[in-house]
Amino acid sequence: MSSNLKALLWDVDGTLAETERDGHRIAFNQAFDALGLPWRWGVLRYGELLAVTGGRERLLHDMARRSDAPILPAEREALARAVHQRKNALYGEIVQAGSVTLRPGVAELLEECRSRGVRLAITTTTSRANVEALLRANLGPSWAAWFEALVCGEDVRAKKPDPEVYTIALQRLRVGPLQCLALEDSPGGVAAARGADVPVLVTRSAYFATAPIEGAIAIGPGLDSRVGWHPALADGDGADRVTLDDLAEWHRRMDEVSALG
Template identity: 65%
Template sequence: MRRLNAVLWDVDGTLAETERDGHRVAFNLAFEALGLPWHWDVARYGQLLGITGGRERLQHDMASRSDAPATARERLMLAEELHRLKNHHYAEQVRSGAVVLRPGVVQVMGQCAERGIRMALATTTSRVNVEALLRVQLGSRWASWFEAIVCGEDVRHKKPDPEVYRQVLAQLGLSPLETLAIEDAPMGLAAARAAEVPVVVTRSAYFDNAIFDGAIAIGPGLHQRQGWRPALPKAEGAPIGLDDLIDWHAQMDCVSQSV
């Protein structure tokens, strides 16, 4: 039987529903702060999530705007300033309690800690945003929960490129099949699979209807047992636990799902 030695967590969408009610709102506050008549509604931001990285998302959006700066250099400079302001507003959103961890996340993390399953963060969001979220949700010693933390600043290529996962594996000194990634989006799944890391998908708000190919389990979140593929034994009121992750990892049968 394969042994699970580490759980690798994505952040945005996986640990918390940060995108719609956190980052999107913060981007709009940054636009307002600079006097820009721009606004990303829920649908538009969902489209922009096809671009990984906040600065990259801004530059992609500006490329289609007639009122954006004319040159690539000017757009880059504006993107940098907007991203800085966005991070400031995002941290304020987190501190206000507008963004919290998804149900079931802390429970599984606690089980990993109790049973000696190592944990890591594999995200291409900014480190300042990771710290803003987890300092509030896990406390000032939040980083001690994780043996490896790889963020957007640490990689040259963001998801779906596998670089973030390869860095985490190198820091942990583990082979891919000793680990399990928890992701919420097709690009994250693709990044992990390209690094040969098996993946459990917990669907998030923006990817509730997305197609996922090659995960070992796909479901609505760690808070409930209903709606998962492969189906789980019924346990009234019980959430997903570490034992479920271990069982999926041991079987490691890929599934696909579209809704």
């Protein structure tokens, strides 16, 4: 691996795992039911709400359009906190039951990084409890040893697309932005990484399969396939997935890569 790539910085929701449609959305609906609220978020509506970063913020945005939501801002805030707390607990149960798994190719790339000395970090603005539940269920009880930095929603004042999550991760890792590669799935995540001058690769997710993306060094359908990537991948010496060498080559060539759509 001849590039200057020292660390991979991983987004979680949509990137590490397809958590949104069949994880967080389901947990929100279960929380509404548990708290006696006659609200339900369908697949399409939840996709619209993903334009708002953060589960509590999503709730407040949705309540602003509901005639049956509390009128006073303080009451809305209290209800959003209660729903979000219940939802996080329910999401943990969904994940623990094995209903949300890592996206294909993710575990293999994580293992490859560990064996070859490329450092790993989590850079997400979802809650720490959600991250811990997902990684414990999929990587086992010693999951925390895999990552040298874990930056979550509780660690930042501003969520993505603000770059704060990335600037904190760089500080904790003590590396420069151009020594890293961020893995994201959404325009907001890409904007956050680029705002911190971190090169970014996009693995498109269910909710952002056709979203316009600008400024990524590579865009593709997932780490488990070498087909459909831009820039295109060369023959992988028998590999049928995206490898660390592929990421290193894109990283090495990033100055040649213009914005991709």
